[in-house]
Amino acid sequence: MSLEKVCIIGSGNWGSAIAKIVGTNTQQHPTLFETTVRQWVFEEKVNGENLTDIINREHENVKYLQGIKLPESIVAVPSVVDACKDATLVVFVVPHQFVRGVCEQMKGHLAPNARAISLIKGLEITSSGIRLFSEEIERILNIPCAALSGANIADEVAKEKFCESTIGCANVQDGQLWHHLFDTAYFRINVIQDHVGVQLCGALKNVVAVGAGFTDGLGYGSNTKAAIIRRGLMEMRKFGQMFFGDMVQTETFFESCGAADLITTCSGGRNRKVAEAFVTTGKPIDVLEKELLNGQKLQGTLSAAEVHEFLSARKMTAEFPLFNTVYRIVYENAPVESIVRDI
Numbered sequence: 001m002s003l004e005k006v007c008i009i010g011s012g013n014w015g016s017a018i019a020k021i022v023g024t025n026t027q028q029h030p031t032l033f034e035t036t037v038r039q040w041v042f043e044e045k046v047n048g049e050n051l052t053d054i055i056n057r058e059h060e061n062v063k064y065l066q067g068i069k070l071p072e073s074i075v076a077v078p079s080v081v082d083a084c085k086d087a088t089l090v091v092f093v094v095p096h097q098f099v100r101g102v103c104e105q106m107k108g109h110l111a112p113n114a115r116a117i118s119l120i121k122g123l124e125i126t127s128s129g130i131r132l133f134s135e136e137i138e139r140i141l142n143i144p145c146a147a148l149s150g151a152n153i154a155d156e157v158a159k160e161k162f163c164e165s166t167i168g169c170a171n172v173q174d175g176q177l178w179h180h181l182f183d184t185a186y187f188r189i190n191v192i193q194d195h196v197g198v199q200l201c202g203a204l205k206n207v208v209a210v211g212a213g214f215t216d217g218l219g220y221g222s223n224t225k226a227a228i229i230r231r232g233l234m235e236m237r238k239f240g241q242m243f244f245g246d247m248v249q250t251e252t253f254f255e256s257c258g259a260a261d262l263i264t265t266c267s268g269g270r271n272r273k274v275a276e277a278f279v280t281t282g283k284p285i286d287v288l289e290k291e292l293l294n295g296q297k298l299q300g301t302l303s304a305a306e307v308h309e310f311l312s313a314r315k316m317t318a319e320f321p322l323f324n325t326v327y328r329i330v331y332e333n334a335p336v337e338s339i340v341r342d343i
Protein backbone atom coordinates (compact mmCIF):
# COMPACT_ATOMS: atom_id res chain seq x y z
CA MET A 1 0.00 0.00 0.00
CA SER A 2 1.48 3.38 -0.94
CA LEU A 3 1.87 6.01 1.73
CA GLU A 4 -0.46 9.00 1.89
CA LYS A 5 1.21 12.26 0.93
CA VAL A 6 -0.19 15.06 3.09
CA CYS A 7 -0.16 18.77 2.33
CA ILE A 8 -1.56 21.65 4.35
CA ILE A 9 -3.02 24.65 2.53
CA GLY A 10 -2.80 27.62 4.87
CA SER A 11 -0.48 28.77 7.63
CA GLY A 12 -2.27 31.27 9.85
CA ASN A 13 -2.92 30.84 13.56
CA TRP A 14 -4.97 27.65 13.19
CA GLY A 15 -3.02 26.42 10.16
CA SER A 16 0.17 26.55 12.24
CA ALA A 17 -1.36 24.84 15.29
CA ILE A 18 -2.73 22.07 13.09
CA ALA A 19 0.65 21.71 11.34
CA LYS A 20 2.16 20.87 14.71
CA ILE A 21 -0.38 18.06 15.15
CA VAL A 22 -0.23 16.75 11.58
CA GLY A 23 3.59 16.87 11.47
CA THR A 24 3.74 14.85 14.69
CA ASN A 25 1.10 12.31 13.71
CA THR A 26 2.58 11.57 10.28
CA GLN A 27 5.79 10.62 12.09
CA GLN A 28 3.86 8.44 14.52
CA HIS A 29 2.09 6.54 11.72
CA PRO A 30 4.92 5.88 9.23
CA THR A 31 3.02 2.94 7.72
CA LEU A 32 0.17 5.27 6.71
CA PHE A 33 1.74 8.63 5.89
CA GLU A 34 4.88 10.02 4.27
CA THR A 35 6.64 11.85 7.08
CA THR A 36 7.38 15.06 5.19
CA VAL A 37 4.38 17.41 5.07
CA ARG A 38 4.43 20.41 2.75
CA GLN A 39 2.61 23.47 4.00
CA TRP A 40 1.59 26.29 1.70
CA VAL A 41 2.49 29.61 3.30
CA PHE A 42 1.12 32.86 1.85
CA GLU A 43 4.51 34.56 1.47
CA GLU A 44 5.18 37.77 3.30
CA LYS A 45 8.15 39.58 4.78
CA VAL A 46 8.75 39.49 8.50
CA ASN A 47 11.57 41.83 9.58
CA GLY A 48 12.73 41.92 5.96
CA GLU A 49 12.92 38.12 5.58
CA ASN A 50 10.59 35.67 3.82
CA LEU A 51 8.26 34.00 6.31
CA THR A 52 8.86 30.62 4.60
CA ASP A 53 12.63 30.94 5.14
CA ILE A 54 12.10 31.72 8.80
CA ILE A 55 9.73 28.78 9.27
CA ASN A 56 12.12 26.37 7.57
CA ARG A 57 15.09 27.58 9.60
CA GLU A 58 13.49 28.20 13.01
CA HIS A 59 10.64 25.65 12.74
CA GLU A 60 8.33 28.28 14.03
CA ASN A 61 5.71 30.50 12.40
CA VAL A 62 6.91 33.63 14.17
CA LYS A 63 4.08 35.77 12.86
CA TYR A 64 0.98 33.63 13.37
CA LEU A 65 1.94 31.22 16.17
CA GLN A 66 4.80 32.72 18.09
CA GLY A 67 6.64 30.60 20.63
CA ILE A 68 5.48 27.21 19.35
CA LYS A 69 7.96 24.87 17.66
CA LEU A 70 6.74 22.96 14.63
CA PRO A 71 8.00 19.45 13.85
CA GLU A 72 10.91 19.44 11.39
CA SER A 73 8.77 17.32 9.06
CA ILE A 74 6.78 20.48 8.20
CA VAL A 75 8.26 22.19 5.14
CA ALA A 76 6.98 25.68 4.32
CA VAL A 77 6.44 26.24 0.59
CA PRO A 78 5.57 29.65 -0.94
CA SER A 79 3.99 28.26 -4.13
CA VAL A 80 0.60 26.62 -3.68
CA VAL A 81 1.20 24.51 -6.80
CA ASP A 82 4.50 23.14 -5.45
CA ALA A 83 2.96 22.56 -2.04
CA CYS A 84 0.07 20.45 -3.33
CA LYS A 85 1.87 18.60 -6.17
CA ASP A 86 0.82 14.91 -6.14
CA ALA A 87 -0.67 15.17 -2.64
CA THR A 88 -3.19 12.47 -1.71
CA LEU A 89 -4.50 14.14 1.48
CA VAL A 90 -5.12 17.89 1.43
CA VAL A 91 -5.88 19.87 4.59
CA PHE A 92 -7.55 23.21 3.82
CA VAL A 93 -7.12 25.81 6.56
CA VAL A 94 -7.30 29.28 5.02
CA PRO A 95 -9.65 32.14 5.94
CA HIS A 96 -12.83 31.58 3.98
CA GLN A 97 -12.50 34.60 1.67
CA PHE A 98 -9.40 33.06 0.03
CA VAL A 99 -10.58 29.49 -0.60
CA ARG A 100 -11.86 29.80 -4.13
CA GLY A 101 -8.76 31.56 -5.49
CA VAL A 102 -6.45 29.02 -3.90
CA CYS A 103 -8.44 26.03 -5.20
CA GLU A 104 -8.39 27.42 -8.74
CA GLN A 105 -4.57 27.46 -8.63
CA MET A 106 -4.44 23.84 -7.40
CA LYS A 107 -6.49 22.42 -10.27
CA GLY A 108 -4.75 19.50 -12.01
CA HIS A 109 -1.86 19.23 -9.56
CA LEU A 110 -3.15 16.71 -6.99
CA ALA A 111 -2.81 12.91 -7.13
CA PRO A 112 -5.77 11.27 -8.92
CA ASN A 113 -7.00 9.60 -5.69
CA ALA A 114 -6.69 12.76 -3.57
CA ARG A 115 -9.11 13.52 -0.74
CA ALA A 116 -9.49 16.74 1.19
CA ILE A 117 -10.64 17.98 4.57
CA SER A 118 -11.82 21.51 5.26
CA LEU A 119 -10.94 23.16 8.58
CA ILE A 120 -12.45 26.42 7.33
CA LYS A 121 -15.11 28.08 9.45
CA GLY A 122 -17.27 29.91 6.98
CA LEU A 123 -19.82 29.38 4.23
CA GLU A 124 -19.91 30.47 0.63
CA ILE A 125 -23.17 32.41 0.83
CA THR A 126 -24.66 34.59 -1.88
CA SER A 127 -28.19 35.75 -2.60
CA SER A 128 -28.56 32.79 -4.96
CA GLY A 129 -27.66 30.16 -2.37
CA ILE A 130 -25.33 28.62 0.17
CA ARG A 131 -22.41 26.41 -0.60
CA LEU A 132 -20.38 24.58 2.03
CA PHE A 133 -16.65 24.85 1.54
CA SER A 134 -16.44 21.08 1.25
CA GLU A 135 -18.81 21.39 -1.72
CA GLU A 136 -16.82 24.26 -3.20
CA ILE A 137 -13.59 22.25 -2.90
CA GLU A 138 -15.28 19.14 -4.36
CA ARG A 139 -16.70 21.21 -7.23
CA ILE A 140 -13.45 22.93 -8.19
CA LEU A 141 -11.01 20.07 -7.59
CA ASN A 142 -13.30 17.10 -8.21
CA ILE A 143 -12.21 15.28 -5.03
CA PRO A 144 -14.22 14.24 -1.94
CA CYS A 145 -13.98 16.60 1.01
CA ALA A 146 -14.64 16.02 4.73
CA ALA A 147 -14.74 18.70 7.46
CA LEU A 148 -13.13 19.27 10.87
CA SER A 149 -14.43 21.82 13.35
CA GLY A 150 -14.55 22.14 17.11
CA ALA A 151 -14.01 24.17 20.26
CA ASN A 152 -10.43 24.85 19.26
CA ILE A 153 -8.81 28.20 19.93
CA ALA A 154 -5.50 27.72 18.12
CA ASP A 155 -3.17 29.10 20.79
CA GLU A 156 -4.60 26.74 23.42
CA VAL A 157 -4.41 23.71 21.12
CA ALA A 158 -0.82 24.59 20.24
CA LYS A 159 0.04 24.61 23.96
CA GLU A 160 -1.46 21.11 24.18
CA LYS A 161 -4.29 22.08 26.51
CA PHE A 162 -6.90 19.32 26.29
CA CYS A 163 -9.83 19.82 23.92
CA GLU A 164 -12.09 17.94 21.53
CA SER A 165 -12.90 18.35 17.86
CA THR A 166 -15.36 16.86 15.40
CA ILE A 167 -14.70 15.41 11.97
CA GLY A 168 -17.66 15.07 9.62
CA CYS A 169 -16.97 12.52 6.92
CA ALA A 170 -19.54 10.61 4.90
CA ASN A 171 -17.03 7.84 4.01
CA VAL A 172 -16.26 5.70 7.08
CA GLN A 173 -12.85 4.50 5.85
CA ASP A 174 -11.67 8.01 5.04
CA GLY A 175 -13.00 9.11 8.42
CA GLN A 176 -10.63 6.63 10.11
CA LEU A 177 -7.71 7.90 8.10
CA TRP A 178 -8.46 11.52 9.04
CA HIS A 179 -8.76 10.37 12.66
CA HIS A 180 -5.20 8.98 12.49
CA LEU A 181 -3.96 12.24 11.02
CA PHE A 182 -5.47 14.53 13.67
CA ASP A 183 -6.23 12.66 16.91
CA THR A 184 -3.82 13.12 19.85
CA ALA A 185 -4.07 12.72 23.61
CA TYR A 186 -4.76 16.46 23.93
CA PHE A 187 -6.80 16.91 20.71
CA ARG A 188 -9.49 14.25 20.84
CA ILE A 189 -11.37 13.64 17.63
CA ASN A 190 -14.88 12.26 17.27
CA VAL A 191 -15.78 11.24 13.73
CA ILE A 192 -19.40 11.58 12.65
CA GLN A 193 -20.98 11.35 9.21
CA ASP A 194 -22.72 14.75 9.24
CA HIS A 195 -20.15 16.87 7.41
CA VAL A 196 -22.87 19.44 6.60
CA GLY A 197 -23.78 20.09 10.25
CA VAL A 198 -20.11 20.29 11.25
CA GLN A 199 -19.50 23.10 8.75
CA LEU A 200 -22.73 24.97 9.46
CA CYS A 201 -21.84 25.10 13.16
CA GLY A 202 -18.31 26.31 12.43
CA ALA A 203 -19.51 29.13 10.20
CA LEU A 204 -22.53 30.38 12.11
CA LYS A 205 -20.90 30.36 15.55
CA ASN A 206 -18.64 33.19 14.34
CA VAL A 207 -21.68 35.46 13.91
CA VAL A 208 -22.88 34.60 17.42
CA ALA A 209 -19.38 35.33 18.79
CA VAL A 210 -19.61 38.87 17.44
CA GLY A 211 -22.89 39.31 19.34
CA ALA A 212 -21.26 37.95 22.51
CA GLY A 213 -18.42 40.45 22.10
CA PHE A 214 -20.93 43.30 21.93
CA THR A 215 -22.38 42.30 25.29
CA ASP A 216 -18.87 42.21 26.78
CA GLY A 217 -18.25 45.68 25.41
CA LEU A 218 -21.44 46.86 27.09
CA GLY A 219 -20.21 45.42 30.39
CA TYR A 220 -23.00 42.89 30.69
CA GLY A 221 -22.26 39.71 32.58
CA SER A 222 -22.25 35.95 32.25
CA ASN A 223 -26.03 35.62 32.30
CA THR A 224 -26.31 37.81 29.19
CA LYS A 225 -23.52 35.84 27.51
CA ALA A 226 -25.36 32.59 28.26
CA ALA A 227 -28.53 34.04 26.71
CA ILE A 228 -26.66 35.01 23.54
CA ILE A 229 -25.14 31.53 23.34
CA ARG A 230 -28.54 29.86 23.81
CA ARG A 231 -30.30 32.07 21.25
CA GLY A 232 -27.37 31.61 18.89
CA LEU A 233 -27.55 27.85 19.16
CA MET A 234 -31.30 27.95 18.42
CA GLU A 235 -30.77 30.10 15.33
CA MET A 236 -27.95 27.88 14.12
CA ARG A 237 -30.15 24.81 14.41
CA LYS A 238 -33.10 26.57 12.77
CA PHE A 239 -30.88 27.70 9.89
CA GLY A 240 -29.74 24.11 9.40
CA GLN A 241 -33.28 22.73 9.52
CA MET A 242 -34.70 25.35 7.14
CA PHE A 243 -32.03 25.27 4.46
CA PHE A 244 -30.47 21.80 4.76
CA GLY A 245 -33.34 19.71 6.19
CA ASP A 246 -32.41 16.09 6.93
CA MET A 247 -28.82 16.65 5.83
CA VAL A 248 -28.13 18.14 9.29
CA GLN A 249 -28.47 15.99 12.41
CA THR A 250 -29.65 17.66 15.65
CA GLU A 251 -27.07 15.58 17.61
CA THR A 252 -24.30 17.41 15.75
CA PHE A 253 -25.10 20.57 17.74
CA PHE A 254 -24.06 18.68 20.90
CA GLU A 255 -20.66 17.70 19.47
CA SER A 256 -17.53 19.79 20.00
CA CYS A 257 -18.29 21.62 16.74
CA GLY A 258 -21.66 22.78 18.15
CA ALA A 259 -22.43 23.94 21.68
CA ALA A 260 -18.82 23.52 22.86
CA ASP A 261 -17.41 25.73 20.11
CA LEU A 262 -20.02 28.38 20.82
CA ILE A 263 -18.95 28.50 24.46
CA THR A 264 -15.24 28.79 23.72
CA THR A 265 -15.58 31.25 20.85
CA CYS A 266 -17.91 33.50 22.87
CA SER A 267 -15.44 33.45 25.78
CA GLY A 268 -11.97 33.64 24.25
CA GLY A 269 -12.11 34.04 20.48
CA ARG A 270 -10.94 36.80 18.13
CA ASN A 271 -14.46 37.65 16.92
CA ARG A 272 -15.51 38.27 20.50
CA LYS A 273 -12.42 40.36 21.20
CA VAL A 274 -12.79 42.64 18.17
CA ALA A 275 -16.55 43.06 18.74
CA GLU A 276 -15.91 44.07 22.35
CA ALA A 277 -13.36 46.68 21.18
CA PHE A 278 -15.86 47.92 18.57
CA VAL A 279 -18.10 48.94 21.47
CA THR A 280 -15.44 50.25 23.84
CA THR A 281 -13.38 52.22 21.28
CA GLY A 282 -15.95 53.18 18.62
CA LYS A 283 -13.38 52.33 15.91
CA PRO A 284 -14.46 50.58 12.69
CA ILE A 285 -14.12 46.78 12.53
CA ASP A 286 -11.50 46.79 9.75
CA VAL A 287 -9.29 49.15 11.76
CA LEU A 288 -9.61 46.98 14.86
CA GLU A 289 -8.87 43.82 12.85
CA LYS A 290 -5.55 45.37 11.80
CA GLU A 291 -4.75 46.81 15.24
CA LEU A 292 -5.63 43.77 17.32
CA LEU A 293 -5.02 40.71 15.14
CA ASN A 294 -1.59 41.26 13.53
CA GLY A 295 -2.58 39.86 10.13
CA GLN A 296 -5.05 37.27 11.39
CA LYS A 297 -8.45 37.49 9.75
CA LEU A 298 -11.84 38.10 11.31
CA GLN A 299 -14.51 35.76 9.95
CA GLY A 300 -17.66 36.62 11.93
CA THR A 301 -18.48 40.06 10.53
CA LEU A 302 -18.02 38.84 6.96
CA SER A 303 -20.18 35.80 7.68
CA ALA A 304 -22.84 38.07 9.24
CA ALA A 305 -23.01 40.03 5.97
CA GLU A 306 -23.15 36.86 3.87
CA VAL A 307 -25.90 35.30 6.02
CA HIS A 308 -27.82 38.59 5.87
CA GLU A 309 -27.57 38.74 2.08
CA PHE A 310 -28.86 35.18 1.83
CA LEU A 311 -31.75 35.72 4.29
CA SER A 312 -32.84 39.09 2.90
CA ALA A 313 -33.03 37.65 -0.61
CA ARG A 314 -35.62 35.28 0.89
CA LYS A 315 -37.28 37.96 3.09
CA MET A 316 -36.42 35.86 6.14
CA THR A 317 -34.21 38.13 8.25
CA ALA A 318 -36.94 38.49 10.91
CA GLU A 319 -36.81 34.73 11.52
CA PHE A 320 -33.20 35.07 12.73
CA PRO A 321 -33.20 38.09 15.08
CA LEU A 322 -29.74 37.51 16.55
CA PHE A 323 -28.00 37.08 13.17
CA ASN A 324 -29.93 40.10 11.88
CA THR A 325 -29.10 42.32 14.85
CA VAL A 326 -25.39 41.53 14.64
CA TYR A 327 -25.51 42.56 10.98
CA ARG A 328 -27.39 45.81 11.70
CA ILE A 329 -24.98 46.83 14.45
CA VAL A 330 -21.90 46.24 12.30
CA TYR A 331 -23.17 47.51 8.95
CA GLU A 332 -26.15 49.80 9.62
CA ASN A 333 -25.06 51.69 12.74
CA ALA A 334 -27.85 50.18 14.84
CA PRO A 335 -27.30 50.92 18.54
CA VAL A 336 -25.21 48.25 20.24
CA GLU A 337 -27.86 47.87 22.95
CA SER A 338 -30.13 46.30 20.32
CA ILE A 339 -28.08 43.11 20.77
CA VAL A 340 -30.31 42.38 23.77
CA ARG A 341 -33.31 44.60 22.96
CA ASP A 342 -34.02 43.28 19.46
CA ILE A 343 -33.38 39.57 19.78
Ligand SMILES: NC(=O)c1ccc[n+]([C@@H]2O[C@H](COP(=O)([O-])OP(=O)(O)OC[C@H]3O[C@@H](n4cnc5c(N)ncnc54)[C@H](O)[C@@H]3O)[C@@H](O)[C@H]2O)c1
Nearest residue numbers: 011012013014015042093094095098120121153154296297
Ligand atom coordinates in the same frame (compact mmCIF):
# COMPACT_ATOMS: atom_id res chain seq x y z
N1 LIG B 1 -7.37 30.68 14.86
C1 LIG B 1 -8.19 29.84 15.46
O1 LIG B 1 -8.21 29.75 16.70
C2 LIG B 1 -9.07 28.96 14.62
C3 LIG B 1 -9.53 27.77 15.20
C4 LIG B 1 -10.35 26.94 14.44
C5 LIG B 1 -10.67 27.29 13.14
N2 LIG B 1 -10.20 28.43 12.60
C6 LIG B 1 -10.53 28.70 11.19
O2 LIG B 1 -9.42 28.35 10.39
C7 LIG B 1 -9.43 29.13 9.18
C8 LIG B 1 -8.05 29.72 8.99
O3 LIG B 1 -7.79 30.63 10.02
P1 LIG B 1 -6.36 30.87 10.68
O4 LIG B 1 -6.61 31.20 12.11
O5 LIG B 1 -5.42 29.75 10.40
O6 LIG B 1 -5.85 32.16 9.85
P2 LIG B 1 -5.43 33.59 10.43
O7 LIG B 1 -6.61 34.46 10.49
O8 LIG B 1 -4.61 33.42 11.67
O9 LIG B 1 -4.39 34.11 9.36
C9 LIG B 1 -4.72 34.67 8.14
C10 LIG B 1 -3.99 33.86 7.08
O10 LIG B 1 -4.41 34.34 5.79
C11 LIG B 1 -3.26 34.47 4.98
N3 LIG B 1 -3.54 35.42 3.92
C12 LIG B 1 -3.52 36.77 3.97
N4 LIG B 1 -3.83 37.28 2.76
C13 LIG B 1 -4.06 36.22 1.95
C14 LIG B 1 -4.44 36.08 0.58
N5 LIG B 1 -4.66 37.15 -0.19
N6 LIG B 1 -4.60 34.84 0.08
C15 LIG B 1 -4.42 33.75 0.85
N7 LIG B 1 -4.05 33.80 2.16
C16 LIG B 1 -3.88 35.02 2.69
C17 LIG B 1 -2.18 34.91 5.93
O11 LIG B 1 -0.92 34.68 5.39
C18 LIG B 1 -2.47 33.99 7.10
O12 LIG B 1 -1.88 32.73 6.92
C19 LIG B 1 -10.56 30.16 9.35
O13 LIG B 1 -11.70 29.70 8.65
C20 LIG B 1 -10.83 30.16 10.85
O14 LIG B 1 -12.18 30.49 11.17
C21 LIG B 1 -9.39 29.27 13.30
Ligand SMILES: O=P(O)(O)OC[C@H](O)CO
Nearest residue numbers: 150151152153269270271
Ligand atom coordinates in the same frame (compact mmCIF):
# COMPACT_ATOMS: atom_id res chain seq x y z
O1 LIG C 1 -10.90 33.31 17.31
P1 LIG C 1 -12.18 33.00 16.58
O2 LIG C 1 -13.32 33.83 17.03
O3 LIG C 1 -11.95 33.01 15.09
O4 LIG C 1 -12.55 31.50 16.99
C1 LIG C 1 -11.53 30.54 16.98
C2 LIG C 1 -12.08 29.14 16.91
O5 LIG C 1 -12.97 29.00 15.84
C3 LIG C 1 -12.71 28.70 18.20
O6 LIG C 1 -13.05 27.32 18.09
